Amino acid sequence: MNTEYKLMIIDDDITSLTSSENILTEAGYTVSVFKSGAQAISAITTGLCPDLILLDIAMPDMNGYDTFTHIREHINTPIIFLTGADDTASELTGLKLGAMDYITKPFVKEILLARINAHLSTIDLYKNAASAANVAAEFDSDKLASMEKLLTESEYNVGKLIAMGYSNQEIAEQLCFSYSYVKKIAYRIFDKLDISKRYEIRDFFLK
Amino acid sequence: MDKDIIEKIRSFLEEQSIFLCDGLTYMSDDIAQYFEGCRLFVEYYNRNIESFRAAYSACDYDAVRILAHSVKSNANSLGAVKLYIHARQLEDNADNKPYVDNSVDDFIAVWQQTAVVIKDVIDKYSHFIIKPGPSYDLDKDTYRKQLHSYICRFERKQAIDILRYVIDNNIDCESTPRLEQIIRHLEELDYDNALKTLKEL
Numbered sequence: 001m002n003t004e005y006k007l008m009i010i011d012d013d014i015t016s017l018t019s020s021e022n023i024l025t026e027a028g029y030t031v032s033v034f035k036s037g038a039q040a041i042s043a044i045t046t047g048l049c050p051d052l053i054l055l056d057i058a059m060p061d062m063n064g065y066d067t068f069t070h071i072r073e074h075i076n077t078p079i080i081f082l083t084g085a086d087d088t089a090s091e092l093t094g095l096k097l098g099a100m101d102y103i104t105k106p107f108v109k110e111i112l113l114a115r116i117n118a119h120l121s122t123i124d125l126y127k128n129a130a131s132a133a134n135v136a137a138e139f140d141s142d143k144l145a146s147m148e149k150l151l152t153e154s155e156y157n158v159g160k161l162i163a164m165g166y167s168n169q170e171i172a173e174q175l176c177f178s179y180s181y182v183k184k185i186a187y188r189i190f191d192k193l194d195i196s197k198r199y200e201i202r203d204f205f206l207k
Numbered sequence: 208m209d210k211d212i213i214e215k216i217r218s219f220l221e222e223q224s225i226f227l228c229d230g231l232t233y234m235s236d237d238i239a240q241y242f243e244g245c246r247l248f249v250e251y252y253n254r255n256i257e258s259f260r261a262a263y264s265a266c267d268y269d270a271v272r273i274l275a276h277s278v279k280s281n282a283n284s285l286g287a288v289k290l291y292i293h294a295r296q297l298e299d300n301a302d303n304k305p306y307v308d309n310s311v312d313d314f315i316a317v318w319q320q321t322a323v324v325i326k327d328v329i330d331k332y333s334h335f336i337i338k339p340g341p342s343y344d345l346d347k348d349t350y351r352k353q354l355h356s357y358i359c360r361f362e363r364k365q366a367i368d369i370l371r372y373v374i375d376n377n378i379d380c381e382s383t384p385r386l387e388q389i390i391r392h393l394e395e396l397d398y399d400n401a402l403k404t405l406k407e408l
Contacts, residue, residue, distance in 0.1 A: 008361075013277035014396070015247045015255070019284070022243055025364045032361035035396040043361055058276045060269075084280035106284030109235040 005120050006030045008050035010040045010067060011082070012059040016105060020054065020082065020112075027113050036060075037067030044074050047152040049175070052100075052119060057083040057090060068097050076176040078119060082107070139163075140207045147204055150192060158185045162198055163205035208238050208335050216332055220286070223324040229286030239336050244285055245325045246333070252322040256315065263311055272301030278318060290321045340375075341368050347379050351408065354389075358401050363393050366401070382408050 007029045011017035017033055024031045032048065034040035036059060053071065057064035068079055078100040083090070086104040094102045100119055103112060139160070148156055154177075161171045168182045175182070190196060193204055217227040227241070234240040255274065262270035279294035293314045300306040345353065350373050357366035370386050370393075373379055379386065385408055392401035 012273070013280070014394070015251045015281050016277065016284075017396075018247050019244055021364050023240070030360075030362060031364065033363050033396060034361065039396070048361065058273050060273055084276050084283075105280045106233045108233055109237065109240065 004030075005052070006032065006050040007116070008032050008034065008040060008048070008053045008077075009082070010034045010037060010053065010059075010064075011056035012036060013056070016056075016084075023109055023112065024116070029116075037062035037064070037070065040067070041070050041074070044071060047154040049075060049154055049157075049177075050077055052116065053077055053079045054082040055079050055099075057081055057085050057094065065093060065097060068094075068099065072098070072178065074178060074181045076172065076178055078176070080115075080119070082112075138207045139205055143205055151189065155185055155189050155192070158182055159189050159201060160205055162186060162189070163202045208332075212332060212335055213238060216328055220324065220328065223320070224287070224289040225321065225324060226286035226288060229288070230284065231286075233284050239338050241285070242329065242333055242336055244281075245329050248281055248285060249322055249326045249329060252318075256318060259315070263307070266304075268301050268304065268307065271307060272298050275301060275314070282321065285325070287321050287325075290317050293317045340371065343369060343372050345369070345373065345378060350378060351405065355402070355405060358393070358398055358405065361398060363396065367393050379408075 007024055009017055009020050009024070009031060011020070011033075012035055014035065017035065021031050021033050032043070032050065034043065037055075038061065040053075055064050055067060055071075059067070062070070064081060064083065068081075071077070071079065079098075080101040080103060081091075081094040081099050082103050082105060083094075084105045085091075091102045091104075101115060103115065144160075147159060151159060154175075157175055158171055158177075161174060166174070168186060169179055171177070172179045172182045177185075186198075189201065193201065195201060213227075220227050230241050230244070231238065234244065255278070259271070259274045259278075262268075262274060275294045275297040279291055279298055282288075282290035282294055293310070297307065297310060297314050300310075343350070343353075350369055354366055354369050357363075357369065367390055370390050374383055374386055385404055389401045389404050392398075392404060
């Protein structure tokens with residue numbers, strides 16, 4: 001099943017948004033949906049961290065390109081533009097910004113799903129590598145459970161990697177976050193755990 | 208769905224310049240998905256056309272362009288070629304005020320006509336599509352927790368599916384009006400008010 005993958009769709013056109021949402025949910029993905037860039041960014045800043053983002057371009061207030069730039073200030077999640085703008089200039093702008101792909105609407109359902117699957121397959125590789133590292137670090141399951149309750153999902157994931165000795169830069173690369181976002185999360189964790197040194201976090205996660 | 212019925216739908220739509228084959232290509236020949244696209248087109252038609260009229264009345268040509276762009280994309284996905292062409296021309300010329308002023312009535316007329324035809328098809332043929340909804344093992348206490356969790360994670364479809372299941376299976380009869388209100392909030396992607404209404408249950 002695809003439910004392990006979290007997708008985010010941002011599109012001001014509710015008809016089109018709902019259609020994409022239905023297709024991806026039926027394909028088994030966990031899908032969160034937003035009608036504007038501002039709404040999605042607000043969710044991201046509170047810890048929502050999808051594996052892949054599908055982003056429209058022609059939106060009022062904050063267009064897809066601006067939304068892309070703002071998202072990048074917080075997370076490095078791969079972004080695909082999913083848009084009705086089928087001209088070369090728009091596509092080039094999107095790809096130059098750093099989008100993983102550029103898909104025009106209307107799309108062929110099976111092609112959309114195949115492309116998303118292909119992009120997500122790289123995340124599988126990362127997940128396998130991360131779980132191998134978890135085993136090596138000898139986590140304490142009771143401690144993990146209490147941390148899971150205390151911390152948000154992003155804090156928990158960052159905290160585990162800090163405990164394993166990763167630098168903020170390495171964590172940013174592994175979790176597709178920006179460096180500054182990891183730094184911000186690390187401060188939040190230190191505050192919650194009432195610690196000031198990175199190594200002290202090991203007591204809260206490891207045996 | 209029976210091939211003869213699909214042929215009837217194809218022929219009916221084609222008379223109105225709506226090409227089922229084009230739409231089905233985008234939906235990977237999934238007629239249920241095509242009907243879902245039709246349902247969404249009709250469901251949001253009133254809201255979208257009101258937004259369009261408001262944007263035009265306010266001379267907000269950027270909003271006119273964005274709305275024409277949306278109509279273009281949705282029309283194309285259903286094979287509604289005539290509407291697609293009108294919407295595309297309006298999008299491309301949205302900064303040309305005389306062009307917009309001259310073409311807006313035609314555009315709205317084609318849009319209206321397309322919505323009427325599509326609604327007609329839904330009314331006549333959607334009962335041929337049997338698509339069972341999801342099934343849950345939920346009681347009055349557990350569904351609220353599950354629902355809260357979906358809304359907090361912005362997983363709108365899962366939240367709406369649970370709400371419809373609870374309403375259809377009379378799991379929380381006295382809360383039905385509120386649950387319908389939550390569905391309406393979620394349809395507009397208004398998560399804050401959806402949560403607020405859920406907390407009031």
